Amino acid sequence: MILGISSICYEWWPVILVTCIAARLLHNKYGRGLHRYPGPWLAAYMTIWRFLENYGRRTEWTHINLHRRYGDVVRLDPNALSFADPKAIKVIYGLNKGMVKSHFYPVQQATAKGTRIQSLFSTLDEDFHAKYRRCLNSAFAMSSLVSYEPLVNSTLDVFLEKTEELYARTGTVCDFPKWLQYFAFDVIGDLTWSKRLGFMERNEDVDGIISFINGFFDYAGPIGQMPFLDLVFQKNPLILLAQRYGVSKKVFAVTKFAQSQSIHRAPEMEKIKANGLAPGTPKDGIDLLTKFTQAQHDHPEIMSDTTVLASSVSMVFAGSETTAIALSAIFYHLMKYPSAYQKLMAELDGAVRTGLIEDRGNGTVSWAEAQKLPYLDAVIQESFRLHPAAGLTLERVVPAHGMDILGEHIPGGTIVGCNAWVLHRRPEIFGKDVDNFRPERWLEASPKQLSEMKATMFQFGAGARTCIGKNISLLEIYKLVPSFLRRFEMELQSPEQTWKTHNAWFVRQMNFMTRFKTRQVKRDDAFTQSHVR
Structure with a gap:
């Protein structure tokens, strides 16, 4: 037989x-009961659809167009749904919902000596995440921002002077997104280790770190759609074993830099680890490595040397890339929309004339001063809305018992999530002109409408997994934008020029070439409130 x-x-x-x-x-x-949800026909049969689609590097627009065609729920693969209704945010990302991150995230774990380094961002263990985050919350709290401002000022001063030296005086055309990346990386170096990485001084990609990170995200975006491939290409057990026993010496470029800084500061950190910060230590200017090590002293059961290293590496991976993207979006939209540019300049110059902003010699603006500028805030919020850094769905896995989302019962194990690019273009929330850059919408909205708009904004995520470095990113943005605009005039190399975007999980911008001219602000200029209305 x-x-x-x-x-x-x-x-x-x-x-x-x-x-x-x-x-x-x-x-x-x-078989999973998701056939009632519309989407690309191939997506219902094979995960390969979203893997290949992501290689097109325009996934944010694919998702926008799919939701405009099919409605609020779209099927992205045999076991994944995308939600466009902002009401889904609280359900999917709210506290105590039983949701966990999908296996998209561990693809982005760095490795050291053959061991995965779990970070706040990449870990799937919700209990570990909660304990880990509690150890670090004070370092990233809004109340800590003032203590970091001297470190940001240090890098900001250099950035303004190098812009003057390299571009404004010479008339040289600047690859603005790249230059802003250099700023963002050096700020993170100053904030994390009290040492810039050297991008601005050398005007180059130091040790190929930016190229490495760009390549890393180019890999993580599509591979994250089919995470098992990571176990073949990067996190193969044999590869990790070879690293562990020294056969392979491969170390992530960012991890290598973080390790070198840790070794350099080891004697100082060992004292803090053993005894904590000395009583009476001034709060201003204390870097994040010091605060991470203090957390290790306070919570040794959670914070190990590896966890401190992971926290430092995460700052470079996520903190610099997202901030550079936000800054690029703000400056690009100002140059493409001259009326908004003029209104913002009128507000800044008026604030200097009336004493709202101190007239410093280098043109810098403090965090506290920037908070008093409503049109600046509207410009930044509108740029966040039109170009959030993350361009893919923030995936979560429905608990085994299933869950009701917007009146739909979703089976356990289903991957669900929202894409900020989709949420930020809801006409019933933001108006019919959702594809246009119009900062005035943030000033004209009624209190109720403004509340809805803010609740829909998703550029930093939501819930317990909201980006922990959000406040530091805001500190950098609200300081650099007005300081740079006070110091320099800017224009695109060609008025018709349009940037290129590249969705590698984060939607980075490329090739909008810009010219700068040193700007002289005359304090006796006439300003009226009509300029900023």
Whole structure:
């Protein structure tokens, strides 16, 4: 009988193979109960659809167009749904909902000596995340911002002077997104280790760190759509074993830099780890490595040397990339919309004339001063709305018992999530002109409408997994933008020029070439409130 079955299998294997494949595809489409949700036809049958689509590097626009065509719930693969209604945010990302991150996130874990480094961002263990985050919350609290301002000022001063030296005086065209990346990386170096990485001084990608991170996200975006591939290409157990025993010396460029800084500061950190910060230590200017090590002293059961290293590495990976993208979006939109640019300059100059902003010699603006400028805030919020850094769905996995989302019962194990690019273009929330840059919408909105707009903004995520470095990013943005605009006039190399965007998980901008001219502000200029209305 066994020989008979073998003979049948040998003779009919093509039919059996096709039958098995067909059964698998039909199970993918119908077996999970998600067939009632519309989406690209191939997505219902095969995960390969979103893997290949992501390689097109325009996923944010694909998701926007899919939701405009199909409605608030779109199927992105046999086991994944995207939600466009802002009401879904509280359900999917709210506290105590039982949701966990999908396996998209561990793809982005760095490695050191063959060991994965779990970060706040990449860990799937919610209990570990909660304990880990509690250790670091004070370092990232809004109340800590003032203590970091001297470190940001240090880098900001250099950035303004190097912009003057390299571009404004010479008339040289600047690759503005790259230059802003250099600023963002050096700020993170100053904030984390009290040492800039050297991007601005050298005007180059130090040790290829930016190229490495760009390549890393180019990999993580599509591979994260089919995470098992990461176990083949990067986190293969054999590769990690070789690293652990020194056969392979490969170390992430960012991890290598963080390790070198840790070694350089080791004696100082060992004292803090053992005894904590000395009583009476001034709060201003204390870097994040010091605060991470203080957390290790306070919570040794959670914070290890590896966890401190992971926290430092995460600052470079996520903190610099997202801030650079936000800054690029703000400056680009100002140059593309001259009326908004003029209104913002009128507000800044008026604030200097009336003493709201101190007239410092280098043109810098403090965090406290920037908070008093409503049109600046509107410009920044509108840029966040039109170009959030993350361009993919922030994935969560529905708990085993299933969950109701917007009146739909979603089976357990289903991957669900929202994309900020989709949420930020809801006409019933932001108005019919959602694809236009119009900062005035933030000033004209009624209190109720403004509350809805703010609740829909998703550029930093939501819930317990909201970006912990959000406040530091805001500190950098609200200081650099007005300081740079006070110091320099800017214009695109060509008025018709349009940037190129590249969705590698974070949607970075490329090739909007810019010219700068040193700006002289005359304090006796006439200003009226009509300029900023």
